[in-house]
Amino acid sequence: MLKVENIKKKFVKLTKKKEHVEFYANNGISLEAHDGEIIGILGPNGAGKTTLLRIIAGILEPTSGSIFFDNLNYHDNETEIKKNIAYLSGNTKIYNTLSCYELLHMCADIYDVEKSDAEKRIMEIAKILNMESFLYNRIGSLSTGQTQRVNIARCLIHNPKYYILDEATSGLDIISSQIILNFIKDEKKKGKTILYSTHYMEEAENICDKVIMINKGIIIAEGSPDKIKKQTNTTNLRDAFFKLIEGDTNEE
Ligand code: ADP
Ligand code: MG
Numbered sequence: 088m089l090k091v092e093n094i095k096k097k098f099v100k101l102t103k104k105k106e107h108v109e110f111y112a113n114n115g116i117s118l119e120a121h122d123g124e125i126i127g128i129l130g131p132n133g134a135g136k137t138t139l140l141r142i143i144a145g146i147l148e149p150t151s152g153s154i155f156f157d158n159l160n161y162h163d164n165e166t167e168i169k170k171n172i173a174y175l176s177g178n179t180k181i182y183n184t185l186s187c188y189e190l191l192h193m194c195a196d197i198y199d200v201e202k203s204d205a206e207k208r209i210m211e212i213a214k215i216l217n218m219e220s221f222l223y224n225r226i227g228s229l230s231t232g233q234t235q236r237v238n239i240a241r242c243l244i245h246n247p248k249y250y251i252l253d254e255a256t257s258g259l260d261i262i263s264s265q266i267i268l269n270f271i272k273d274e275k276k277k278g279k280t281i282l283y284s285t286h287y288m289e290e291a292e293n294i295c296d297k298v299i300m301i302n303k304g305i306i307i308a309e310g311s312p313d314k315i316k317k318q319t320n321t322t323n324l325r326d327a328f329f330k331l332i333e334g335d336t337n338e339e
Contacts, residue, residue, distance in 0.1 A: 089120040089143070089249060089280060094152035096138050096304075112138040113149070114304040120280045120297075122248075125271060127295035128284040129324065135304040136284040137177055137253055143282065144174035144251045156249060170198075173242035177253040183227030187218060187237045190226060191244055198245035205244070212240045215273065217266050232263025239267065250274065250281040256290065268294055288324040300328060307331045 096113040112135045120126045128136050141147040143154055145161050145168060153160060156168045182190055188209065195205035213222050216236045221229055226237060239255065255271075256264035271281055272294060285291050291298050292312045300308040300315070308315045308331055312324055319327040 088122065088155075088157060089118075089282070090153075090155040091116060091118045091139075091143060092153045092155075093117050094139065094142055094154070095150045096135075096142060096147070097150040098138075111150075111304050113142070116152075116299075116301065116304070116306060118299050118306075118309070120249075120282060122280055123275055123278045124296045125275050125281045125283060125294055127291035127298040128282060128301065129286070129288060129291050129298050129328070130284075130301040131286055133303075134301045136286075136301065138304075139301070140174070140251050140253045140282065140284055141176075144172060145169060146174070170245065171247050172249040172251060173245075173247045175239055175242050175250075175252040175255055177257070179238055181226055181234070181238060181241070184225060186223050186225055187213075187229075187240070188222050190237065191241055194241045194244045200245055208244060208246065209240075212243055215270055216240055230263075232259045232266075235259055235263060236266065239270070248279060250279055250283070252281065252283045254284055254286070256285065256287065264290070288328060292324045298324065300324075300331065302328075302332055 094113050094116045095111055097109050098112050099107050099109055102108055116139055118126065128139060130136055138147065142149045145165060156171060159168055161168060191209045192205060195208065200208065213219050216239060218236055218240060221233055226234060229237065256267050271283065275281060295312060297311055298309065298315065299306055308327065315324060315327050316322060319330045321327040321330055
């Protein structure tokens, strides 16, 4: 189980008058994710989703608060935790001159996966992410949707238990995003825990067991999509979001 307790992250921004002003990109975020759950982190651009996922993935230190993966924390068990997580960053650049197959072998090496296991695992992932038709092609020659699938594949090579996926389907065509969403649903069935950020509310509504809606670093609603719709007396999460922020549409 993943436990996120009261995470705060302070950044500094510059005002028009060139003054440095501190603000909280995450301001007291707590959540729990159980085995086999898909949790959607929802919110508009700038809400604090990426900051939260980077902290959960152990890439960014929170200003305060704690993270536990199966009762382990980064302070005492960083390597152990990192062996168990996949982190898909929102803006990754990958090696254009390698083939997907070469890149996946390289990632397997980094994670110390045995050569024979790596080969098996690459074939398995290539199959579930529909990558077989372009597996031996150079990454530079792939479409955006294909590249994103390679990106996902490379963080799964070590067979982690926790998936932390930042905007996995952002900007993709419907076929590529459907392949990724089906993949997420299948992984859930295997008992994996998936944290998944998106600004596509309808998409989250379809696949998430639970959503955490954030705005300006604060949780404004959480629970199953049905629960949030009932609470806000709306028929979809998009309307629920607007009702929850009540006309406060200023980006901050
Ligand atoms: P989201 O992923 O929901 O779009 P982010 O977590 O990327 O939001 O950003 C939340 C806020 O924190 C934004 O206002 C962004 O400009 C700010 N921010 C993110 N990273 C930094 C940083 N390293 N330094 C200063 N401000 C940052
Ligand atoms: Mg983001």
